[in-house]
Amino acid sequence: MFIDIPNELEAALIDLPLPTWALDGSFLTKATRERYRTKLTATPRFEETAATLWQALNGEGGGYAVLRLGNLAKALGADDRFLRLATGFAAEVALPFSPFPRWPLWKDIGVKVDKDPGKSSGIGYNAFHMDLVNGTLPPDYTTLLCVRPDPLGGGPSILSDAHAAVARLSQDSRALLAEPAYHYGSFFNLFGVGEEYKPFPILDGSAPGEGFVRFTAKMLQRSELRQAHADAARELAEELVRGQVSFMLQPGDYLIVNQRRFLHGREALRSGQETVPVADRRLLLQLFLRARAGDDSTA
Template sequence: MPESKGRASGLVDLPRELEADLIEMGRTFADWNVEGTFLAHSTIEHYRAGLDSAPLFHGFRETLLSTLGGAAGGYAVVRLRGIAQALGIDDRFLRLATAVLAEVATPFQPFRRWPLWKEIGTNLDANPGLSTGTGYNAFHMDLVNATQPPDYTTLLCVRPDPLGGGASILSDARAAVSHLPTSSRSLLADAAYRYGSFFNLSDVGDEYRPFPVLDGRPADAGFVRFTAKMLTESDIDAAHAQAARELADQMVAGQVSFTLQRGDLLIVNQHRWVHGREPLGDGQHTIAPEERRLLLQLFLRNRKYVPVAG
């Protein structure tokens, strides 16, 4: 079970009967097809027909959707460990995980150079604060500088850190905003923030530079556009930087942390929550590269989205 700290967790367990059904499906699902950057509709329908044949899947789907949505929702950890043990985390497992995610929203890959599932390994030479680094990866949303970021980001644990580090951290961004004074929220609504580059992307709109942290839109449509890296890697005036630091402090104060295990699938609703990672365990140089922490990432787009040129 993931170690969990902070508020009530979003753990979603599978009934044993459903797990057994999904293991059998994982052995029979066909390879997926993509249309542009999106999982093909024909593949989604094929997978859905299989999932709907499992008597307990409807109830599981409703639980998952309610965990990710609603005023109190925003993230889920779907524990597929038994399936990972039975199938191994290979193409069969990934087809099944993709089928489950397609019931939340449409899987897609905005980075043109990567396959549908993108590897996030451990690189001892990378900047420690990057997703592939070994240090603290501060709170952020993915593709913060796109006009239409992915609605959900997902992370599948293939291998946890053998040294016990790398806990996932999450925070309810909208709850954090609610604790700020009006003056700070007003500054965060200004288009005064910048971060990152923007190239070789598809279906995430245009570059948003500068952008506001708070866009004033409803929670199901807008974002709290935040990445802690903009405070150290961008030129922001003192007043706007201070407002963002206050928000970062509130995110840390309300954070949830847990350590993903092999087969755990984390789904984060980017309209509501931000995510990050605690440092990996000391001594990564003693671990063989093929045994270091490895995640796979996949993005989801809500059905109502109309693709645009990236």
């Protein structure tokens, strides 16, 4: 699931000036996507690399990928030119958009020592979840671009195959998870993710191995659930941990997760974050993707 960029493609991308992107609402415009694709497909081995990325995310047994863009990040810095290249790769997968009108296309996820430790910008364990779990149309893909890892060596990413975890549950637990009994979080000032879904089922009634597994471990502590439903969700949480993979993102690594297949999270950062200058702390940039109409990538 780790995809290296061929040397000849790296060399071409370093010298490739992509235009500034434009948005239609919160979505990358069709014109921008077409301009990016025209320029990128003219570079050597780009289409081959994009096809490898697509297969890792949507092929049998796939669901996530890490595109190793570290050499490009080193050559260009984490500036607009580099972000345009990352956006161009993302646009080969699906439609880039921001569900948060108050944020730009790419959202910063830094480290705040006074934040709830379990939040994405906190310093503690960020348990398995899908992003925008309580929207009727969650992003089909969530992506994280590593600008800086934790300089103290903590915070590896964790991922788990949600459907494989569900398949290991008892039939009774799966039946409980299919009931619209779960809720989590607030829902306001969002774009492109449908309406608020409350309460929602964790299993959406799709055939086994398909559809979203609408899960966030945070609801076990922050939502009032009937005991039976909480126990079923807790059993799923344990199976997700049992099947997890973990790895440390390096500068320039671009993690893309198919939310219809995998859930994600993060181990705790190393203690001592308050001693690290804010400008040196872990920093990720997040971008969301919506599958194109008629796209069979999530089937």
